[in-house]
Amino acid sequence: MVMKHYSAEFKADAVALYESRPEATIKQVATDLGVNAETLRNWVRAAGSSRPRGRRSAAPSSASVVPSALEAEVAALRRENAELKKEREILRKAARYFGGGDGLVNRCQFVEDHQRRYGVKRLCRVLGLARSTFYYWRRTASLRAARQAADARLAARIRTVHRASDGTYGVPRITAELRDGGEVVNHKRVARVMNAIGLAGLRLRRRHRTTIPDLTSTKVPDLISRDFTATEVNTKYVGDITYLPLSGGTFRYLATVIDLASRRLAGRAIADHMRAGLVIDALHAAERTRGSLVGAIFHSDHGAQYCSRAFADACREAGVTQSMSAVGSSADNALAESFNATCKRETLQGRRAWDTEREAHLDLFRWLHRYNTVRRHSRLGHCSPIAYEQALRTTSTTLAEAA
Template sequence: MVELVRAGRSPEELAKEFQPSAQSIRVWVRQADLDDGRRQDGLTSAERGEPARLRRENKILREEKENLAQGRGFLRAGDGSAEMKFRLIHAEKDHHDVSLLARVLGVSRQGYYAWAARQGRGPSTRTRRDAELTGRIREHHQASDEIYGAPRIHADLREIDGIRVGRKRVARLMRRAGLAGVSRRKGCRTTIADRQAVAASDLVKRKFSAVEPNRIWTADITYVPTWQGFLYLAVVLDGFSRRIVGWAMAEHMRTELVTDALAMAIHQRRPGVGVIHHSDKGSQYTSIAFGRRCEQAGVRPSTGRTGTCFDNAITESFFASLECELIDRRTFRTRSEAERAVFGYIEGFYNRRRRHSANGQLSPVEYEHRQTLENTQEGDYAAA
């Protein structure tokens, strides 16, 4: 049509012959003159198409931004670190603008480029240090039979390896490595009170701390499930160091179970007259036989209130550790198998190796040893 008009045909004549309106033909001719540079009083086709192109590109960018924003939900809580976001930007930078990716993921463009520059230099010093610490943490965690959490692992690193590191950093590295301590199970009732028995009064009143060994002993009974039935464990614990000084195991909960545990404590510790033996009001501890055994040894019986675990809190705390660190993690086919495991836990691990928060993260045996040395040194100094 443009060529025909330029050859001398009029728009009106062409409109009658080819159907388009004369006005449309005039618009086409005017636009062709603008595109060919024959006139300068308007926009060329390329200039007219630029806003439309920009609108199309903006629409595509908005769609990409929405898709990326939705994709942030696929980053798990632990993967939302700057490291993971920079890796995502690096993987998508050929398909999307880096500035857009950084804005959508909530990081800076400069941060990404700094991260990308570091990749050529290998892992950072902190990254290498974290890897070394994680290796030591894993070794200490395995040495504790995967029992220890961050506080005790932190103490191991400080005292055994001489590594000065924050506990929060240890917790972070353990969480990243999938390492954790253990937690306790639900229990069942082992305290059966004798309503006709006359129980001793409470001489402790929840003040379990002692200034020296063999001042306050606490005692209680728990159970260990096996395929043959329950194995019952009675313990005597020294409030000074939280050390188990006496224990006994049997397939019953009769009075001799607790008297055997008391006899072991007396034999091992040789206490002076007046050591307090504190327990709950279970029928074993309020029995005549147990009372006589205490009287013969110069032991002062003490009992807390029935159904109040806080009146015997430190023994309950030991049972919590025993249950979550040993019993809940093992299946015992026979009572003999359970006896060996409990013996190994008490005498091989808990008393001698397990760090206790009440002892400044020292084991009961080590705590008593250090206190004895300090007292000896103080005595020598006073004598001098």
């Protein structure tokens, strides 16, 4: 039975109960107490309770939790999708930066160019680049620009030297040429710049056999024993024959006489045959260059021309002692063969043959003259043969005067 009259203490307790249960409504508290909801509301109003009417602080029901969780998940997926779209956009734009060159530099440059749109942090994360690396790259930009400018100036000088050598000089000779011109440069830097601009020296080609041994000839001792050095000029020489290919499958032949002390080409002869007269003409040319060959040693392979009686007589008349390598051993006359290979490599310039005999003659005339006077020889400290001979004479004169 519902009470009609309530004491002041009951009313105060009912209001206090309502205020102590912020999650409950007036109707819920009234039901618990067995009073009319409107009556409890009047008591609360009369007590001046500060609690808002109809306030709900209770936890949402499971029905309301599910939509809120889904909405949060959808929002997270949308954010993730937007981020993936930006990453894909970044990678698509970055693809143009990776066509070649240094990958690290390309990544740094891409971050530098797009940082305002995407931010450094995001770009570095997408490209797999440490931010400290990017900031270091940007901090050293001025030093890098100065180095690139210096490399560009060096590349221009390298091209000039390479062109002057008819495209034959490699890293060692170009380095020596630059140093003689006052450039302070390391051969590793020259190699790096040459590689960057696509320059290289000429390389050896396959050899063609010109030595035909005469197994019936008189045995001549080997006085060189692979020691291709000499302390004085006009004391030891080596010689060989090499073929000069012409278009149409024909050949001309070059015979040489090279001084072992200075690597100077002292004598040469060109003919359309490989008879003994070819090597005799080369020996006479060396005799004219030196004035006399008396007391000198001339070393060759066992080719039939060098084993001939005619060549032996020519050596005897010139006062030259013959020396020969072992039969079939190319290493015993390696210096002369190396000279021939270099000569053809640098005159043919990758071609298989000369078009005409006159073209071959002029190319050889030019190169053989440059070999003695200009071309740097690694064995001579990158001096030309004639410059080396002049230095030897100067040193000998100085020592004689000091004595």
